Amino acid sequence: IVAVGMVDGVQIDYYDSITQKKVLKQEWMKRYTIREDPNYLERLTGILQGSQQTFKANIGIAKQ
Numbered sequence: 001i002v003a004v005g006m007v008d009g010v011q012i013d014y015y016d017s018i019t020q021k022k023v024l025k026q027e028w029m030k031r032y033t034i035r036e037d038p039n040y041l042e043r044l045t046g047i048l049q050g051s052q053q054t055f056k057a058n059i060g061i062a063k064q
Contacts, residue, residue: 001052015048022048 001017012029015022022045024030033040 001055003048003051015045017052020049020052021045 001015003015004011005013010026012026013022013024022041024033024041
C-alpha cells in the first residue's frame with residue numbers, strides 16, 4: 001500500500017506499507033511541521049498504519 005499527498009500537482013509526502021513510515025518530500029513541509037506541528041509525522045504515521053491494517057482486513061473479507 002502506498003499513499004501519496006499532493007498539493008497543486010506536487011508531491012508533498014508519502015506512506016509506504018513496507019517501511020510503515022510517512023516521509024515528507026518538500027522542504028517547506030518539513031519546516032512547517034517542525035515549527036507548527038512537531039508530532040505531525042508520528043501522528044500521521046500511526047493513522048496510516050491503522051488504515052493499512054483496516055485495508056488488509058477488508059481485502060481478506062472481500063476474498064471470502
